[in-house]
Amino acid sequence: MADGGETPGGGLGDEEWIAHLRLIRTPRIGPVSCAQLIARFGTARRALAAVPDLARRGGGPAPALAGVDLARREMERVAALGARHLFHGHPPYPPLLAQIDGAPAVLIVRGRIDLLDRPAVAMVGARNASAAAVRFARGMAAELGERGIVVVSGLARGIDTAAHAGSLAAGTIAVVAGGIDVVYPPENDALQYAIATQGLLIAEQPPGTEPRARHFPYRNRVIAGLSLGTLVVEAAPKSGSLITARHAGDYGREVMAVPGSPLDPRAQGCNLLIREGATLIQSAADVAEALGSIGGGVFARVGGYAPAPIAADPSDAERRRLIALLGPVPVPVDELIRLSALPPAIVQTVLLELELAGRLERHAGGRASVTG
Template sequence: MEDETCALLTLILAGGATAPRRLLLDTHGSAQAALAAGPAAWRAAGLDDKRCARLHCPSGAALDRCAAWLAAPGHHLLHWQHPDYPALLRQIGSPPLALFVDGDADLLWHPGVAVVGSRSPTAGGRDNARAFAHALAAAELVVFSGMAAGVDAAAHEAALALPQGRTVAVVGTGPDLAYPAAHARLRERIVNQGAVVSEFPPGTQARAAHFPSRNRLLAGLSLGTVVIEAAERSGALITARQAAEAGREVFAVPGSIHNPMARGCHRLIRDGATLVERPQEIVEGIGGLAGELAQALRQRLAEGSGSPHPEVSADPAPPDPDYQRLWKALGHDPTGMDALVARTRLTTAELSSMLLVMELDGRVAVEHGRYSRRS
């Protein structure tokens, strides 16, 4: 394991509030430099004696467990200073120090909607969760949820039912655990067709205190949150509140006045959430925030390439040579990724990022994983 990664894991495993540890990274420029700064600097950043002791004498077993997990294919660690740390997550009140990602980390930059609700929904609520998640996934949005029983599981499963469906589970355990245990198979399917994300290190067991923290990440990674069914006191309402505090859209599906699982949704609507009856209303509602995400992605692409990619404007062929080549390769008939790779001689990763920018800007239409110019 590299020294910087070991130092970063030491900071993560110290636990406690994230703000002091983010401050250490920002002040000293790297995790190694932050640790080398010593106890006086740690305390000046706001760490208490318990956290300082953990920085001074980290758990070797915990470090080894994290290192072994990171060595496996498809496992990623996106820390606060990493260029691929999700742009939307930087905007929330208390962004995590790092994310452990099992699966496709690029999905954390893709526009998506959180679908949340009761762990014990009615049959109608479960059907609504499936219908909304299926439609959102078909619209090329990532379906974010928490892999819990009930609405969460229904939403993940509906997205996975589509060949091109993408879903991300934000969990309150380590990224290597299924919670509840009955969702072990669901977790494997999500990793294969999406990602499992956690701010907690591998091996971390479920604790009640972890789930409000998980909910803030779920809200922060999404352009909007839709609540399907929720009691008046529920984790789904916490997620919705945190989404609103982060400046994201909040949607609620109304229900019968006789259904106790609808009271939380009705309360959200009274408090200003958007009442939705059709998934298309959600797609339309997140349009403005999707544009902001496109701008953040353009900036990330520019930083990664060493030369700025211009905004995809109304001009049919943007002046950047790679975009121009891609635009010429696109037709009005849907074209698959393999054909675009052959036509442009660009890599799949390069094309995916460029197509996402063009899709967010309304230049490209996507249907069943095939791309065409939007008329």
């Protein structure tokens, strides 16, 4: 199943790993609900058995549970690729990533897992980057590697490619939007292979998944979650790079930006971030200084994460009270708890039931809305 024939992460039997993967690959079960189900029922096998009843309580049909054969085929395919699964809540899943809201329930990784134990910085930017920015990013990444800092990026054209190329010798992590065996963009075929053998390649989607537009925001949160901070080298005001930077800010990580000419649209996003409080970066020393100011605090929180158990059984009146507060506009879960005056465990249970019933959608920032 995993490298050397070991079970993924160790510590559990094959049946439980299969159940973990079935749970994760079941429609309507996202990272938040997967973590809550396992926290509530103790094992993935018991959680799978409970899904139909929870969906019924939420007022909808039960999702079609992913089959045993599907999970086994995925594990066999991952092993054949020289990769392995990392499951949330079990080493060696990256503890820094485990801190974020909606951390992936499973990662597929190929390469040097030891890189996850080193301090990391995300470096992102424009796909149509200027030649000067590409050269700067490559040099910056190489200097950061010399300082023992792992560079994380998304293997896209432009700044991402330069960041990986510059840091490959010292250690780089690439998070891809599709399957770990899918090369995108095509011209990065050789670079993706080099990262998988010399660095670390990470995917959240199953093997064979072609990257779609909806996958990139998920990838961006992983890039930010793996890193102590995110450095933006060039970016337009509404680019995916700024989304990654905002994720970093939401996670309590450092947000950094390289300033650029106000006459260049590709610099507007970076200049905007600096105006909003991002750290201005001109050298690798600036990055190291910025990360040092928060690194101890972030690492101090690592290792103590566990999803809060939700073992509450709401009454019909409590369900109605909470559902009345929900609508098509996403609302923070904390606000739902405050407005409903219900215990957090009750609120989380009702939201879980609604999600399994196909009536609730979860959004970034711990928000939720009803789907219809």
